């Protein structure tokens with residue numbers, strides 16, 4: 001299992017790629033959060049641009 005910091009960097013890097021495409025859009029919502037699901041910890045990044053009709057989401061499992 002990779003280290004937590006590596007996982008979060010990976011997630012943020014991919015997030016920023018999508019986020020950059022919609023930086024100028026008015027109806028942009030995005031967040032990176034940590035969540036407990038099915039007994040495991042997950043880092044979740046999501047981005048939704050209502051103006052473009054785009055939603056992107058990625059879940060990465062964190063080390064216990």
Ligand SMILES: [Zn+2]
Nearest residue numbers: 022025049052
């Ligand atoms: Zn957009």
